[in-house]
Amino acid sequence: MKYWFQCNDCGKVFRENFLYLCPDCSAGNSPSLPPTGVLKTLYDYDLIRGAAHPANLFDELYLQKFLPLLPVQHIESFGPLRVGNTPLVEVAGLVDNRRLRVLVKDDSQNPTFSFKDRASVLVSAWAAENNITTLVAASTGNAGSSLAGICASNAQNSVILAPASAPPAKLLQMMMYGARTVLVDGTYDDAFDLSITLTQRLGWFNRNTAFNPFTIEGKKTVAFEIFRQTCGAMPDFIFVPVGDGVILSGLYKGLEDLLMLGILRRMPVVVAVQSKQSDNLVRNHGQPTFVSRQSTTLADSISVDIPRNFHMASAFLTRYNGATISVDDQDIVFAARRLAACSGVFTEPAGAAAVAGFLKWSENQKGTAAANVVILATGSGLKDVATPLINFPFPQPVQPHPDAVIEFLKRN
Template structure:
């Protein structure tokens, strides 16, 4: 509609592959800045859609800064989360989906994996819209779940002296040094009495295995962090009987298969005839 032919974004892979696919379907050029260490499955999707990929020797934060610099220098339309306000408007639609799928009601509790705080803010914004329209009577209790090695939102929830530390976690999509939507996310958490939980990488991977084996849902570590937060609160008895609980899973496990390799062991090849002879249920 606006005649935009080129779009740039920074991504650890998920948003980048989605943008690349949309641009391919509309004859637009996508330029995706990614940290060089991003999972190959995600980078493969981006390249297959024909996008220009720029691997940055550094973190997601470095990729973000480069994408903004490209916009400032060349006037390229920037889709970045926390830079382009339309991303919040897009992400808030998940709240409308939850509302509709729960028979036009709101859950009591929602667990959301958080990195830069955009999905968290989008969930809040969607339910805030529903609240202001009078379609729900109260805001759900929303829990921001971060990796212990990348917890720069929740570690600053109860202080005015903000500090940020370098991130290091197996959950690459929520690995962020400087949360670009920090102030909005913190404002929502404060105004609506939200909660923050930090989970270890071991807890994230363990929760992912339990989620897959026990529920048939294979999600990447950045998504299963939310499930790890749910398991922690369940074990602590914080979830009341009969509560309606939503755990938001934001990425397929097929996007980051390297992260779960320590959890699995692929058997050695067998001789078919001998295996059939020896096999017992």
């Protein structure tokens, strides 16, 4: 077997083709608490290391789309869309501190315009190799539109359960990609639990974040790309927007794979950023008991009451000395505009949360040592135009006359 699973909570190993959660730990799960029993996918790192000269190992992995470190057998299973290999853009004017070199990983440039394509494409590829034709996901919007698009490209059917309040652009994407789109009159958490019940009843393959361990494996490819794009000089800090904690865990898992292979020598400081209006992961990290607060953030992609990968994300943060920051929604909106105006990268509110976290952190870095920083921008700003328009409304129209335009420009 190329891969196997290990429970994040009890450590038990499962040598099976596929499993959603550790049966022992998940038996006591309750809808009001983050699930236990989320699985890590592991590989024979000695075998992978021995298969190539260490100096070439990473290039070879990259050329094969990291295939030795993914739970699929054939590159062809991924389908024709190009996922990943997104730009790492240097942003000079974000802060007035020359000691900080800032790079933005622009994952809006994935096929469906979000980071979620990394997970969807892997789940879809595995399903293709196992003759599964219908995939389902609960989603705040991005995961669903991503799965719908990836399935459309890979001759598969998709069923998406999304809260009715999801941004219209994301819902429209799902429908245009041909997904059977179900609007749930409830929260994301309601849609999540509903999709699991339907999976058990109808036998679909479920892409729910963390519930399907391969979502973590797909998302880890961002770590490999950052390593390659910085020529191995990994950043000192990586800022990550957090909802369920799966992007955070995926990034850490990729970095951990590189540690296991002896390719990475030093773990960067990963900074988990949440909105104060949806801070159930950072607020409960390190606490003896989990207490959920209702999420009201305008950053819909990270609006989560019960973080589905809380335990793994929290364990990673503890093991590798990660940090946490929470920011105001208002700061998220202004961070989105600031990034867009000084870089040309227009990210949605969730991605802007990581930018806001970086800006808050940078205020305490004046006079400190130089640092390289990467910020994950996880989705396109065009996926949710209603939110920034609240703060940045369109200007009033002017008469079609040069004097009127000149007068307008004087006032704006």
